[in-house]
Amino acid sequence: MAMIGYTxxxxxxxxxxxxxxxxxxxxxxxxxxxxxxxxxxxKLAQVxxxxxxxxxxxxxxxxxxxxxxxxxxxxxLLEKDNILYAEKRGHREYWRFTERSKDLQIFLSHSE
Amino acid sequence: MSVVYKQNGFFIDIREKxxxxxxxxxxxxxxxxxxxxxxxxxxxxxxxxxxxxxxGTLDPPKNMPTPQETELPYMLSPGEYILASTIERINxxxxxxxxxxxxxxxxxxxxLSIQSGMVHPTYQGEIIVGIKNISPHKIRLRRGMGLVxxxxxxxxxxxxxxxxxxxxxxxx
Numbered sequence: 001m002a003m004i005g006y007t008x009x010x011x012x013x014x015x016x017x018x019x020x021x022x023x024x025x026x027x028x029x030x031x032x033x034x035x036x037x038x039x040x041x042x043k044l045a046q047v048x049x050x051x052x053x054x055x056x057x058x059x060x061x062x063x064x065x066x067x068x069x070x071x072x073x074x075x076x077l078l079e080k081d082n083i084l085y086a087e088k089r090g091h092r093e094y095w096r097f098t099e100r101s102k103d104l105q106i107f108l109s110h111s112e
Numbered sequence: 113m114s115v116v117y118k119q120n121g122f123f124i125d126i127r128e129k130x131x132x133x134x135x136x137x138x139x140x141x142x143x144x145x146x147x148x149x150x151x152x153x154x155x156x157x158x159x160x161x162x163x164x165x166x167x168g169t170l171d172p173p174k175n176m177p178t179p180q181e182t183e184l185p186y187m188l189s190p191g192e193y194i195l196a197s198t199i200e201r202i203n204x205x206x207x208x209x210x211x212x213x214x215x216x217x218x219x220x221x222x223x224l225s226i227q228s229g230m231v232h233p234t235y236q237g238e239i240i241v242g243i244k245n246i247s248p249h250k251i252r253l254r255r256g257m258g259l260v261x262x263x264x265x266x267x268x269x270x271x272x273x274x275x276x277x278x279x280x281x282x283x284x
Contacts, residue, residue, distance in 0.1 A: 003152050004209060004264040010149060012140040012207050 045108035153261040159199035209264040223247020
């Protein structure tokens with residue numbers, strides 16, 4: 001006997017798949033996705049795993065100060081929503097998409 | 113608020129697509145709020161109240177108390193016992209879950225004792241619970257206040273339909 005969890009309940013009651021791309025975009029939208037933030041996230045989707053600084057360099061942006069802080073805040077909020085996952089290796093923090101958000105990663109990696 | 117995301121030169125209104133619900137479909141719980149769905153439970157709200165009128169000795173099923181609907185908000189006196197139905201309606205046509213009804217902690221914190229049963233896999237209708245004020249104070253009951261929550265369980269083997277008189281919301 002297993003208890004029914006949130007994702008299945010949402011599917012049965014509202015016919016909403018919480019792991020779908022639309023639902024994940026809805027979560028993304030709550031955290032003020034600016035052009036810079038989305039550009040960095042798209043880069044992460046393409047390279048699978050990277051530090052925020054490395055992603056900003058790849059995107060051709062300044063990788064220090066306010067630019068770094070705003071992306072770091074965005075990624076931390078997404079980590080709370082189980083979209084991103086951070087792994088600490090020494091001083092550096094490597095970010096990647098979680099299993100739940102694999103579809104979103106595929107969508108972002110192919111979008112311009 | 114609508115979110116517009118640019119994809120291949122077209123603008124897709126994602127939030128609108130996400131929130132567009134097909135009302136012709138039958139869902140497991142009707143009149144349910146998205147915010148009331150918790151990690152593994154669904155909160156149910158107070159919809160209607162019924163006072164019980166009885167005379168003499170109660171001898172089921174011959175002499176049963178007759179429920180009479182009362183207006184809300186209702187002031188529940190100490191020791192008074194009433195029946196309540198929920199705003200949400202269970203409609204298990206596709207799904208076949210069993211559910212346990214448990215009181216919310218906020219109810220027993222103020223001194224409300226809630227008596228409840230179990231939801232069978234083919235149940236359709238409102239949830240009826242008994243409420244008793246076990247505190248020494250009067251308690252005001254309002255429409256929409258959180259009352260109980262449901263925990264759904266998957267039933268492994270096949271089930272048979274139920275034929276009891278108080279099922280499917282026919283009788284309060």
